[in-house]
Amino acid sequence: MNAPGKDLYPDVTASGGLGPAMREAAQLRGCDTGLAPWAVDVVSIETTRGFLSVDLAAEERRFLLSVRIPDFDWEIGSTDDLGLLVEAVAAWWEGIPFDELAERFGFLELDEFVGALERGEPTTSQWTRLLSSDFNRNQWNLLRRLRADEVLRNMFPTITHGAVRLRVKAMDAWSRRVLVYDENGERYVVRRVEVPEADWVEVPSGDLIAYLRAALAEE
Structure with missing residues (x-):
């Protein structure tokens, strides 16, 4: 559990918000996440497979990744590694096939999400x-x-x-x-x-x- 007063996200704090932190991490890795330049604390990236959203967990350092469309929200994984998160977001935004995404990024949990699409949901x-x-x-x-x-x-x-x-x-x-x-x-x-x-x-x-x-x- 997080110790009182401890900053779980010093990299995010130092950058001035989740958006700037992700852009800096993406630049270091030479990848493009599609994140708007004005995004600061709220991260929602429009892709051809829904809006990809990133949130910060409160009790432990975890970047929570989810896919959202009207009235639907899937959590598809989390990681404590900002760099790995950014690489996964960039791959999703580029349209990398789901099976390749799952193979490259072990923290992603895509079975339920992909299954829903295959069943004609949502x-x-x-x-x-x-x-x-x-x-x-x-x-x-x-x-x-x-x-x-x-x-x-x-x-x-x-x-x-x-x-x-x-x-x-x-x-x-x-x-x-x-x-x-x-x-x-x-x-x-x-x-x-x-x-x-x-x-x-x-x-x-x-x-x-x-x-x-x-x-x-x-x-």
């Missing part, structure tokens, strides 16, 4: 959560209709300002996505997110599923 769980929450009751009819389609049920759903957001890849915040707003059950408006000059498009009820399939199709 997408399946997210559909269930949205359809069981009274807070989303106004979107239930639209959610049920979208989930009934064999293609759209594989998209990761969230609710944004009353609209249903569908994203092709659950772990990739920048993958192809659309917003769908149910105006009256017979008429919908849809917008493709991050598409230059894209605007809301009115879509008749009978055309909705085909329109969304086309909008979310990989190019």
